[in-house]
Amino acid sequence: MNKHLIAVALATASLTLTSCADESTAQSAPTAQHQPIDVAKVIVKPVQSWHTYTTRLESPQEVALMPRVSGVIDSIEFNEGDLVNKGDVLFQLDNRSFTAKVASLEAQVNSAKAALEQAISEATRAVRLTQRKAISTEQAQARTSTLRQREAQLAALQAQLTSAQLDLEFTSVVSPIDGIISRANITKGNNILAGQSVLTSIVSNEKMYAYFDIDERTWNSSFNDVSAASRQPVVMQKVGQDDFAYSGYINFIDNQINAATGTLRVRAVFADNSGQLRAGSFARIKLAANAITETVIVPDRAIGTDLKNRFVLTVGENNVLQYKLVTVGERYGSLRAITAGLTEGDVIAVNGPARVGPGMPISPNTVTIDTSGIAFTLGNSNNQLVAKQ
Template sequence: MLYARYSPEYTFTTRLESPQQIELRPRVSGVIESVEFTEGSVVEQDDILFRIDPRPFDAEVRRLEAELTRARAALQQAQSEAQRARRLQGRNAMSEEQAESRIFLASQRQAELASVGAALEAARLNLEFTDVRAPITGTASNAFITAGNNVQAGQSVLTRLVATDRLYAYFDVDERTWNSAFNGVDASGHTQARLQLAGNDDQSYSGRIDFIDNRISAQTGTLRVRAAFDADGRILRPGAFARISLTASEARPRVMVPDRAVGTDLKNRFVLVVNADSVLEYRRVELGDRAGALRVIESGLNPGDRIAVNGPARVGPGMPVTPRDVVIEQQGLTLLEAVQAAEPSA
């Protein structure tokens, strides 16, 4: 039996989330001319994904360019007349009212030119927006609206994009567990978390705790925590069910025995203890976590007890034995006290 420092492991269930999830919507209304991406593929930021028929927007740009030319000519004429009015007014050859009217007209033409210029800039933007581009680098879903269909600005969902280079796993830890096992954990990214996917027995994905909420929910009594994982190719996907395992921040003294030393009588779990007369005694125990080939004993054994390492597989309660000491592997634990287990010899 070992009396060693052991950090228990806790498992939480969750689903993976992408840091960025976007429903791609057009900025202008029109008819889809073409779909420019392969459905389900990885697209780069600023790649063109859809093209909206640009002809109405191009025509509006050309109309406003002509309107801008007209406004410039009108402004030039108004400014020329305003300058002439000032000269004539200086020679008392024009009334003050007429001169001010021409000066105000020049100011009006200046404002009209600025208005047309702003409208032209907006029209050019709308023409640019007929190429619907990817706002992020990520994996695209399928095209929800295909060529020939009309779309409405800001309403029609064209496809969905998710960033997959990094994934988040949010999970809730109850207040009691957090205070007892993770009180020393912070969001600096030093605490390791392991991830296991559904249908996968290996916890081969390693991440870090990078977010801890600033309060405990009064409704649920839980604390929101997030682990971040770098995506491994396309194996980790947003929405995937996952189990997140965390090791307690502080190791605590625990009684541990080889798992094979534990027996069951259908009602209880028990261990056979060698008493001072070398006779085996039945000892009911409560089991904790496994640590490799060892099992944590929550109650029923004390440091200094001597156990039958092979348990009920070969012997039973009340049997006298001639114990032979064996060494239990420590499994990388911090040893406090090692009591050699007994391998009974009848």
């Protein structure tokens, strides 16, 4: 009897210890923690498609300066690389021979004027004498002929004098335009030839042109209603810059499609009051299509690449990430348009698949997609592309 009671007591004690151990183990097991991930609801914005083209800037006016008379350079009147104005004297030629020629012709003109005055006097007297029949008709006609010869001689000498005065004026080589002057190709003391020697070059810097070619399909689908008079806005980025900081507009559209390339040549003009644009610079041009559409916008970093596919991770039931194939559109700063795959109200992992993958439960941290400082359409009041791209 005592042995039976002892066995029951030992069994009861064993069950009690086992129950306590199980309860202790359950209390010590940690709760599973999900990874915190930034998520955001996609935004829908009215956007215009951007088209990008490459070009090199051209000056509206560029002059290869050549002399209009031959001679020897006496002095150079500019600093290389300076801004020059129309009419500024740039090169001065030795003008002594030109001055002497002008003086000689002036003397000949004065002599011809005196001879003409005498011929006029004799012709007038011949008319009176003829009326009194004091001289023959032949003598009167001879005096009239002499008068005409003196008039022609004077006219010829005056033309030669005008030409010589112009040549003397051209010994001062002046700038024909406002712009930036290059270096002097020919220095003081050298002989130069009229219309052959290139003294220097001058490039206008008040504004710059950018020519680029738009393919026929893009032009017909996005810009068919654009004309030079509509001043279609464009923005430009120089090499080494992150922003499209320069605003301009289209001011020329060619009159035909290039049949060989299937493109249309257009020109944008950029005012350069700050002197930061230089002819020959490589640049990228962006212009926006006129059509505006409501489009889903997400951060560009939210988009992942899976072989040939582009995808985003959306937040589904129970905060489990889901794989969504998408079709991407234009980029707007740090954001990207999604043309297919997402709809308004979808919630995405804003940092993309960097640390997570589809099927993974997460702890969502809701944030807002920042669109400040990004232009999705043309500006309002001034019709300019106003934001960084």
